[in-house]
Amino acid sequence: MGRTNFAAMNCSIARTLEVIGERWSLLIVRDAFYGVRRFDDFQRDLGIARNVLTDRLATLVEWGVFDRRQYEDRPPRFEYVLTEKGRELLPVILTMMRWGDRWESGGDRPVTLTHRACGHVAEPVVACSHCRGDLLWKELRTDPIPVTLPARG
């Protein structure tokens, strides 16, 4: 049985998972935010098998998450730089970080975020672009409801 093509589903969550839904992909993107650009640096930091890293980077370049740029002629060497599309994955990464902090890190948060714009330690919250209030499921109406799903109770 072949791998299901999530990109063909009429759902933006599924389409996103088609691009970054492999286990390693978001850790590669995370490293890129911290300034990692070169294959060997990704490989060393992540402890990922080289063939898996080659495959993931090629996929992420193909989807436009990374640009592959030559930085040396002899021998030819390349680095991987996040595109705007890639940089816009930050909200996904921050919400995952917060969830992991809360549910999987046993109170021993590996990294704290300080929001330099206001000077405070920040929890990333998902807010409404209009009123800036928290987006809670019970306060969200979805239109249209995906046709194959039951109406919400």
Place this chain on the structure above:
Amino acid sequence: MGRTNFAAMNCSIARTLEVIGERWSLLIVRDAFYGVRRFDDFQRDLGIARNVLTDRLATLVEWGVFDRRQYEDRPPRFEYVLTEKGRELLPVILTMMRWGDRWESGGDRPVTLTHRACGHVAEPVVACSHCRGDLLWKELRTDPIPVTLPARG
């Protein structure tokens, strides 16, 4: 070579991916938000192979994302209900939805969200819990920087 245990990494993003980093897992959680509870309904809606669904649900129950509850005695039948831990995945799902809307749905957004609290169509944005401003990478300081990563330039 065995599968890398992301839960052992000192990173809340990796730990989150250990729980929900398989391709199907977040689509199962998405369906649960829409009210799907039963194996056959998940299976039909997602078009997922039954053995894969069995495996994913068992993993999500094991990690405490779903409760498995018996709703019928003869024959014994079970339903899967999001726990608080599972419901708190909403921000991850909303940020993925927004990214997919913007980058993979070609302007044809499958679902719009209306924030009933303010009455407006909402884009989910990731904001600072303190000042409610957008969390931009250039305005975030991370402490400590993960030791294996280079200092940010």
